[in-house]
Amino acid sequence: MRYPEACDVASANSLRRGGKIGYGSGMTIKPLIILPDPVLRQVSAPVETIDDDIRRLADDMLETMYDAPGIGLAAIQIGVPKRLLVLDVTKEGEERSPLVFINPEIVHSSGERSVYEEGCLSIPDYYAEVERPAAITVKYLDREGRKHAVEADGLLATCLQHEIDHLNGVLFIDHISKLKRDMVIRKFTKAAKVRGSRAI
Numbered sequence: 200m201r202y203p204e205a206c207d208v209a210s211a212n213s214l215r216r217g218g219k220i221g222y223g224s225g226m227t228i229k230p231l232i233i234l235p236d237p238v239l240r241q242v243s244a245p246v247e248t249i250d251d252d253i254r255r256l257a258d259d260m261l262e263t264m265y266d267a268p269g270i271g272l273a274a275i276q277i278g279v280p281k282r283l284l285v286l287d288v289t290k291e292g293e294e295r296s297p298l299v300f301i302n303p304e305i306v307h308s309s310g311e312r313s314v315y316e317e318g319c320l321s322i323p324d325y326y327a328e329v330e331r332p333a334a335i336t337v338k339y340l341d342r343e344g345r346k347h348a349v350e351a352d353g354l355l356a357t358c359l360q361h362e363i364d365h366l367n368g369v370l371f372i373d374h375i376s377k378l379k380r381d382m383v384i385r386k387f388t389k390a391a392k393v394r395g396s397r398a399i
């Protein structure tokens with residue numbers, strides 16, 4: 200389930216995907232990698248140095264996520280195999296709360312499970328229920344390189360697990376039945392062939 204937002208400068212700009220947002224903001228909406236692109240199966244490498252390039256990447260990811268709109272995005276979804284993810288699970292109408300997680304690690308998962316209907320910007324318009332640990336503790340670095348640990352439950356816990364899966368080349372469809380997964384992959388493989396055979 201995605202939380203659509205009010206139309207803002209970024210979403211009005213979705214036709215300009217790949218271009219700069221507004222004048223001088225310096226943020227860029229990047230094209231999303233879509234299933235069955237094998238890039239999505241890469242295991243991302245740890246971020247070695249948190250510098251301005253990484254902070255710019257995080258800003259571009261946030262801009263791309265808000266434009267989509269989505270509540271999370273992993274760097275691999277814009278083709279960058281680094282262990283970096285962004286999130287904002289606030290609801291439409293609430294003040295934005297952009298979060299950046301660098302080299303996140305799940306250090307504890309609850310025995311209790313919860314089920315959410317998940318979607319993925321790399322698998323557009325497909326939704327399915329996924330069961331995951333209801334609460335987790337995640338260690339990570341922020342955009343300044345400071346160490347943090349966060350205890351998450353609810354949608355934040357689900358979204359963090361969905362994004363950390365991306366860093367390991369895992370998609371939410373890997374957590375559903377093989378029958379459903381094969382159907383989705385077949386559908387997206389056909390759609391990719393149609394896209395590929397069309398002159399642009």
Ligand code: GNR
Binds near residue numbers: 273362
């Ligand atoms: O926008 C998104 N919504 C969502 C809903 C339920 C569980 C996970 C997510 S993440 C998804 C954006 C995305 O694809 N992130 O990788």
Ligand code: NI
Binds near residue numbers: 318319321365
């Ligand atoms: Ni996703």
